[in-house]
Each structure stands twice: as structure tokens, then as C-alpha cells.
Amino acid sequence: xxxxxxxxxxxxxxxxxxxxxxxxxxxNEQEEIQLxxxxxxxxxxxxxxxxxxxxxxxxxxxxxxxxxxxxxxxxSIQIMFIYSQGEVFGHxxxxxxENHRASVSALEDCxxxxxxRKYFLELVKKSISLSNQLxxxxxxxxxILINRINVFAQRGIKERxxxxxxxxxxxxxxxxxxxxxxxxxxxxxxxxxxVGTSTENLARTLHLFKExxxxxxxxxxxxxxxxxxxxxxxxx
Amino acid sequence: xxxxxxxxxxxxxxxxxxxxxxxxxxxNEQEEIQLxxxxxxxxxxxxxxxxxxxxxxxxxxxxxxxxxxxxxxxxSIQIMFIYSQGEVFGHxxxxxxENHRASVSALEDCxxxxxxRKYFLELVKKSISLSNQLxxxxxxxxxILINRINVFAQRGIKERxxxxxxxxxxxxxxxxxxxxxxxxxxxxxxxxxxVGTSTENLARTLHLFKExxxxxxxxxxxxxxxxxxxxxxxxx
DNA sequence: CGCCGTATTGAGCGCTCTCAACGAGGGTGG
DNA sequence: CCACCCTCGTTGAGAGCGCTCAATACGGCG
Numbered sequence: 221x222x223x224x225x226x227x228x229x230x231x232x233x234x235x236x237x238x239x240x241x242x243x244x245x246x247x248n249e250q251e252e253i254q255l256x257x258x259x260x261x262x263x264x265x266x267x268x269x270x271x272x273x274x275x276x277x278x279x280x281x282x283x284x285x286x287x288x289x290x291x292x293x294x295x296s297i298q299i300m301f302i303y304s305q306g307e308v309f310g311h312x313x314x315x316x317x318e319n320h321r322a323s324v325s326a327l328e329d330c331x332x333x334x335x336x337r338k339y340f341l342e343l344v345k346k347s348i349s350l351s352n353q354l355x356x357x358x359x360x361x362x363x364i365l366i367n368r369i370n371v372f373a374q375r376g377i378k379e380r381x382x383x384x385x386x387x388x389x390x391x392x393x394x395x396x397x398x399x400x401x402x403x404x405x406x407x408x409x410x411x412x413x414x415v416g417t418s419t420e421n422l423a424r425t426l427h428l429f430k431e432x433x434x435x436x437x438x439x440x441x442x443x444x445x446x447x448x449x450x451x452x453x454x455x456x
Numbered sequence: 457x458x459x460x461x462x463x464x465x466x467x468x469x470x471x472x473x474x475x476x477x478x479x480x481x482x483x484n485e486q487e488e489i490q491l492x493x494x495x496x497x498x499x500x501x502x503x504x505x506x507x508x509x510x511x512x513x514x515x516x517x518x519x520x521x522x523x524x525x526x527x528x529x530x531x532s533i534q535i536m537f538i539y540s541q542g543e544v545f546g547h548x549x550x551x552x553x554e555n556h557r558a559s560v561s562a563l564e565d566c567x568x569x570x571x572x573r574k575y576f577l578e579l580v581k582k583s584i585s586l587s588n589q590l591x592x593x594x595x596x597x598x599x600i601l602i603n604r605i606n607v608f609a610q611r612g613i614k615e616r617x618x619x620x621x622x623x624x625x626x627x628x629x630x631x632x633x634x635x636x637x638x639x640x641x642x643x644x645x646x647x648x649x650x651v652g653t654s655t656e657n658l659a660r661t662l663h664l665f666k667e668x669x670x671x672x673x674x675x676x677x678x679x680x681x682x683x684x685x686x687x688x689x690x691x692x
Numbered sequence: 693c694g695c696c697g698t699a700t701t702g703a704g705c706g707c708t709c710t711c712a713a714c715g716a717g718g719g720t721g722g
Numbered sequence: 723c724c725a726c727c728c729t730c731g732t733t734g735a736g737a738g739c740g741c742t743c744a745a746t747a748c749g750g751c752g
Contacts, residue, residue, distance in 0.1 A: 233557075290606050293691065298606045316595035321469075321602055344591070351587055355580070358594035359552035365601035366557055370526050370534045372608035373652030377708070408731055416609030421708060423732050440731090455529065613740070644699060657740060659700050675749095676699090699748070708739080715732075722725085 224400075227386070227451045233367050234456070235387055238306030239357035242280065245349050256339040260332040267325040268332075275313035275320050277337045281305060284330030285391075287410060288322045299414040302327070302406070304391050311354065314340060327406070371456070377417050381425050383454040384415050385435065389444050404442040460636075463622070463687045469603050470692070471623055474542030475593035478516065481585050492575040496568040503561040504568075511549040511556050513573045517541060520566030521627075523646060524558045535650040538563070538642075540627050547590065550576060563642070607692070613653045617661050619690040620651050621671065625680050640678040 242253060260279075262268060268279070271290060286303040300322055303309065313320050314337050344351050371380060385404065392402035406414070412422040426442070429435045434450050436443045444450060478489060496515075498504060504515070507526060517539050524545070525535040536558055539545065549556050550573050571579075580587050607616060621640065628638035642650070648658040662678070665671045670686050672679045680686060 290602070292606070292610060296610050298609050300602055300605065312595040312598050315591050316599060317592075318596070318599060321599045345584075345588075348581075351591060352581075355551050355587060355590055355594070356553075358591070358598065359548040360554070362548050362594065362597060362601070363552060363554060363557045365598070365605065366526070366536055369536065369601065369604055369608055370528070372605055373534050374528060374532050418709060419731070420710080420733080424708095427732080654741060655699075656701080656742080660740095663700080693752105695750105695752085697748105697750090699746100701746075702744085704742090706739105706741080708737105710737080711735090713732105713734085715730100717730085718728090720725105720727080722723105 222448050222451060224447070227447055230451070230456055231386055231390065234364060234371070234383060235390055236301055236307075236361060236364055238308065239360060240308040240311070240350075240353050242308075242350075244353070245347060249343070249347055249350070253335060253343070256336055258334045260334050262326050262330050262332070264326055264329050267323060269320055270323045271320050273320050275310055275318070275337060278308060278310040278314065278335045278340045279324075280333040280335070281307045281309075282331040282333060285327040286324055286330060287327055287414075288324050289413065290322050297413045298416060299410060302388065302391050302414070311340065312358070315344070315354070327410070367456075372416060375455070377415065377421055377425055378428070379454050380415050380417075381422070381429070382434070382450045383456060384411070385429075385442065385444060386447070386450055386454065388442075389447075400447075401443050404444075405440065406442075407440065458684050458687060460683070463683055466687070466692055467622055467626065470600060470607070470619060471626055472537055472543075472597060472600055474544065475596060476544040476547070476586075476589050478544075478586075480589070481583060485579070485583055485586070489571060489575075489579070492572055494570045496570050498562050498566050498568070500562055500565050503559060505556055506559045507556050509556050511546055511554070511573060514544060514546040514550065514571045514576045515560075516569040516571070517543045517545075518567040518569060521563040522560055522566060523563055523650075524560050525649065526558050533649045534652060535646060538624065538627050538650070547576065548594070551580070551590070563646070603692075608652060611691070613651065613657055613661055614664070615690050616651050616653075617658070617665070618670070618686045619692060620647070621665075621678065621680060622683070622686055622690065624678075625683075636683075637679050640680075641676065642678075643676065 242250065245253075268286065281303050283305060286307075287299050288301045288303060288309070289297050289299040291297050303324075309324065310320075344354065371383060375383075388404045388406065389400075389402045392404050393400075394402070396403065408419050408422055412419045415422060417425075426435070426437070430437060432449070434444070434446050434453070436445050478486065481489075504522065505511075519541060522539040523535050524537045524539060525533050527533050539560075545560065546556075580590065607619060611619075624640045624642065625636075625638045628640050629636075630638070632639065644655050644658055648655045651658060653661075662671070662673065666673060668685070670680070670682050670689070672681050
């Protein structure tokens with residue numbers, strides 16, 4: 221028997237969680253940020269920005285879900301992350317002085333806060349609290365990406381899908397989540413681009429998981445039935 | 457015709473270069489680091505540290521080459537990076553307060569400088585120059601890892617090997633390198649673990665590359681013959 | 693010279709991709 | 723309100739890539 225705690229601990233090696241908390245900054249800095257930030261509302265399927273474009277600021281996702289992806293010359297798409305509430309992005313490109321390396325679009329109607337690039341850079345320079353948060357978060361993200369590379373290089377579709385579903389279950393946790401089982405609402409196309417396979421293969425593998433009672437499918441939504449078995453299958 | 461410049465620029469999206477320069481810190485900080493650092497010499501094939509272990513300090517590679525890898529439960533190994541002269545590592549685990557997430561061992565006889573964990577953390581807190589360097593370097597590394605995930609998720613062995621050889625050609629540049637063609641000295645086993653395939657498949661693909669005059673093999677060393685064609689094959 | 697680890701080559705199998713067809717569901721316009 | 727279309731999802735068949743197992747060749751070292 222595998223303990224719930226063990227699974228969660230192992231998952232956190234692959235799970236990108238919000239790690240930058242502007243609300244933990246000194247109050248005066250928070251107030252100042254307020255002055256330099258704007259609220260943004262975007263509709264489902266809207267592209268917030270595209271890879272290659274100039275990074276004009278930092279975004280904080282307040283509500284909704286977004287996908288971060290890279291499009292390749294051959295038309296293939298790789299989804300890198302699904303962002304949910306609390307996630308901060310855009311800061312890395314600004315700090316590294318690069319253009320956006322990935323595109324970001326809305327999976328649902330979303331609500332964001334935008335902080336202007338120039339002001340953000342100033343803030344990083346003068347706020348020790350913020351730059352420390354950034355250092356810790358970036359270092360941790362490094363670990364997560366390393367682990368992900370390992371999975372993509374060494375594991376097959378079944379294992380990758382199992383792991384992905386466990387990760388998405390965490391990402392989709394909200395007030396409706398019962399007993400830790402989230403409703404994973406993601407199109408098959410997006411899911412296949414996240415796992416790194418074709419939609420056909422994804423459908424087949426999902427079918428297999430259903431047969432083994434690892435998951436339950438309701439319409440387009442996926443619910444995990446057996447965390448333990450999925451975890452074993454992911455073999456991480 | 458693809459320009460040399462274009463290839464180099466594209467490669468830098470996948471190439472981890474030394475980005476932390478202690479010699480660019482203020483002189484007083486440099487002198488202080490001297491007091492807290494030790495020189496280390498290790499022989500070829502020695503393991504410097506293993507994944508899961510406590511991170512007791514930061515290392516700067518002065519001479520030689522090292523490999524960074526993760527070992528999986530099933531015995532498979534994924535090499536994440538090859539470090540060459542100037543590379544700094546160990547800092548990420550310390551900042552994120554994690555144990556080592558990968559093992560590091562020497563591909564050749566190596567010479568390193570070691571900085572104690574405790575002192576390094578103090579230095580990060582008080583040196584704006586260092587923490588800024590760390591922020592920039594971590595942000596850039598993020599981009600590189602993202603790009604690598606894309607490659608591993610979407611590309612086949614041929615493409616991955618082509619890209620890997622181009623990267624290694626940069627890594628192995630030294631005073632003996634003529635016309636930008638380095639001697640890539642890496643065992644087939646290591647190369648296969650870096651590309652993410654079996655040694656058998658690697659041998660076959662190398663054979664194919666030889667037939668197409670993309671590379672030249674002398675003993676165990678590999679030399680690139682056609683950067684352009686390799687680059688096209690990598691399709692990045 | 694023999695041994696052992698590394699490299700190469702071959703054969704066969706299984707996984708994943710591609711192409712193709714069909715079904716389901718949602719949106720649009722008549 | 724219904725017919726149609728378009729997209730998305732599923733299922734099937736076949737091809738090709740990459741893995742595994744097995745045998746052989748090579749090379750350094752004792």
C-alpha cells in the first residue's frame with residue numbers, strides 16, 4: 221500500500237505551484253504595485269501573447285486556467301504548463317532579457333493582473349524580498365523541469381499520461397473537489413499536446429485506463445479513480 | 457544556404473553556458489570568497505555527489521568535464537548536462553532548500569573550487585551583484601530547459617542526436633579546436649544516455665550520419681563534418 | 693595471450709505514429 | 723425548429739521507428 225503522503229511528495233517533484241506571492245511583500249511595496257498594475261479580462265481561447273514577441277510585463281493569474289505552449293515549424297504543439305490561480309509569469313523573460321519563448325492562451329475565461337515591465341524590473345532591483353522569492357522559485361522550477369525532461373526522454377505514453385493526470389488533478393483542485401478527486405476539464409487535443417502524443421494515441425490510452433478502472437470519464441471530463449495504480453503506472 | 461550565425465543563434469536556445477562569474481563580483485567579495493573556498497581535484501569516473509544527498513556547497517568547475525545525470529528505478533540513466541570549464545552548480549539546490557536532484561561525476565580528471573553552503577547563502581543575501589547574476593542565469597536556464605522538453609517530447613532519435621552533437625561541439629571547444637570543429641570525446645553509453653536512447657540505436661544512427669557525411673569518427677571521437685546538414689536534420 | 697568492458701550489427705517484436713473513416717456534439721443559418 | 727456543417731473524439735488498420743535480445747568485433751589492460 222502506498223500512502224497518500226508518499227504520492228503527494230513524489231508529485232511535487234513534477235508540479236509547478238505558485239511560488240511568488242506579492243501579498244507577502246512589505247505593505248508599502250504592495251501599495252506601490254497596485255499603482256502600477258492593471259486588471260485584464262480575457263475570454264476563453266484568446267491568446268494573451270505569442271512566442272517570439274517582446275515581453276512587456278508580468279502577469280498574475282487571478283482566475284481561470286491558461287496554457288503555456290510552444291509551436292514548432294512542423295505544426296506540432298507542445299504544452300509546457302497549465303497555469304491556474306495564483307501563478308505568475310512573464311517575469312523570467314524580462315529578467316533574462318529575452319522575448320517570450322512560449323505562447324500563452326486562455327483555457328477558460330480568465331482574470332489577470334498586469335504589471336508593467338519597467339516597473340517590475342525596478343522593483344526586483346530594490347526589493348530584497350521579491351528577488352529572494354524569485355531566486356527560490358526559479359531554483360525549484362529548475363528541478364521540476366529536469367524531472368520532466370527525464371520523463372519525456374525515458375518514459376512511454378502510458379507512463380507520461382498517468383503522471384500528467386496526477387499533475388492535472390492537483391491543478392484542477394477547487395471548491396468543487398471532493399475527496400481530492402478533481403474534475404479535469406481539458407480537450408483531448410490539449411491533453412495530447414501536453415502529454416506529447418497524438419490525439420488518437422491519447423484516446424486509446426484513456427480507453428485502456430478506463431478498462432483498468434484507473435479513471436472515470438464523464439463527457440469530456442476526467443476523474444481519477446485510483447491514485448495508487450496511476451502512481452505505480454507512472455513509475456516515478 | 458544557412459549562415460553560421462543563424463545556426464549559432466538557434467543553438468544558444470539549447471545551450472547551457474557558464475553564466476555566473478564570480479570574477480565579476482566586487483573585489484572585496486572576491487577576496488572573501490577566496491577565504492571560504494577550497495580547491496578539489498577528482499579523478500575520471502569519480503562521483504562528486506549523488507542525487508538525494510544533502511547539498512553542502514557550491515562547485516565551480518575549473519578544468520575538465522563533468523556529467524549531470526538522474527538514475528531511475530528501472531536502471532535507466534538520463535544525462536541532463538555536460539559541464540565544462542567555468543560552469544557553476546550546486547547553488548540551485550541550496551537556494552531551493554532541496555537535496556541534490558541529480559548526480560554529478562567526472563568524465564575526465566577535474567579541478568574544482570568548492571564554496572561552503574553556509575557562506576554561499578550569506579553571500580547571496582548580501583551581494584546584489586551575485587543575486588542578480590543568479591536571477592538572470594536561472595531565468596535563461598528556464599528557457600533552455602523548456603526548449604529541451606519540447607525536443608524530447610516531439611522529436612525522434614535522429615533529430616535529437618543531431619541537435620546533441622551540435623551542442624556537444626560547442627561544449628568541447630578548446631585550444632585544439634580548428635575551424636569550429638571540436639573533438640567530441642564521450643563514450644557511446646554516455647552519448648546514448650544524453651540523447652535518450654539505447655546504445656544500439658545510437659550506434660546505428662551514428663552509422664547513418666557517417667554514411668551521409670554529416671560526421672567523421674576517429675576511434676571513439678566524433679567530429680562534425682557538416683554543420684548545415686546536421687542543423688537541418690535537427691529541425692529546430 | 694586472455695579477459696572484460698565497450699562498440700557494432702542483426703533480427704524480431706512492440707509501441708507509437710499516420711492515414712482513414714465514422715460518430716457525436718455544438719453552432720449557424722435557413 | 724431543423725438541417726447542415728464543422729470540429730472534436732474515437733476506432734481501425736498498417737507502416738515505421740525504436741527497443742530488446744543475441745551474437746560478434748574491438749580495444750585496452752593485466
